[in-house]
Amino acid sequence: MASGFSFLRTQFPGLEKTGEFAERYLYSDSNSxxxxxxxxxxxxxxKMFDFDNIAMPYQMKDTLVNKIRLLENEEYITEDLARIMHRLRLGGNEARHEGTDSLQKAKLLLPQAYSLCEWFMQVYGDYSYQHQEYHLPTEQAEAAFVETAKDKAEEARLRKQDNEKAQKAVPLPQQERSKTNLQAANRRPKTEAETRCLIDEQLRQVGWEADSTALRYSKGCRPAKGRNLAIAEWPTDKVPGNEEKGYADYALFVGEKLVGIIEAKKWDTDISSVISYQCKDYARAIRKCDAEYLLGQWQDFKVPFVFAANGRPYVQQLQTKSGIWFADLRQSGNIPRAMAGWP
Structure with missing residues (x-):
């Protein structure tokens, strides 16, 4: 099966080879x-530093985390691109030092790495490149992939070739480069999986324990006294229009009590109407075996609060485009509304 990163071949064959190897390791060695x-x-x-001859300030240590911060501060990249870079950086560090061996995390980060590469191609490679949908590799029954000495030498050769190209490039004026980069970033499609990562980060900032790759019902995560948990993929009974059992994207627990349900959507999805169908459906469909976690029941709702989120910021002047919508289901007259942030 061809690599999803093959679009890089003509401009950045080193990036293509590294992306290809990441895909080939996905199921056999997710840590690699x-x-x-x-x-x-x-x-x-x-390469961005080389293409535009960017210098690190003398007072900043020359590390990857500081380079990403500088690119964001100088408006070479948007906040969402910086977040992707930090996720990939942290994932690589964990793999190098801790041996996470996380298939779920690798599945989450591969499409985001692909999206970052598409953006990079559009602004530093082929300006006419058009977005193509990414599909995760399918699990194969063949032997596990292991890089040979020849594979490693070829990857190193192609990466060096990429670097030399960037170093020889004529830098663009910063204002022109920033404008081009930000325009491409604003056109970049953002997946529901990327939204999940962003929601995780937002929830953690206000005190929830949230990690949709690790804190999942399927991995044994359950409510616990003294913990404020956002448990991903919480199972429910069937919901209208779905013959199978449902799964709420997140269930919010304060201690052992279920206080909220979150439905996550893609960045470009307007979520004001999601409250009225999916969120309320899940609030009705809490399983009987989970009755011990309930605070009460309000009409046919078994959860007091529901949220829909797409990761976008709050915009007071255009609330229907805001990234968090909330409804208090305890009284039938309560109207859904946009929120400036998570509780």
């Missing part, structure tokens, strides 16, 4: 997949 994705991010950041 995460390491390769971290390497891919590092290569992109370093």
């Amino acid at each position: 997949c995460l390491f390769k994705l971290g390497l891919l991010c590092e290569d992109i950041v370093n």
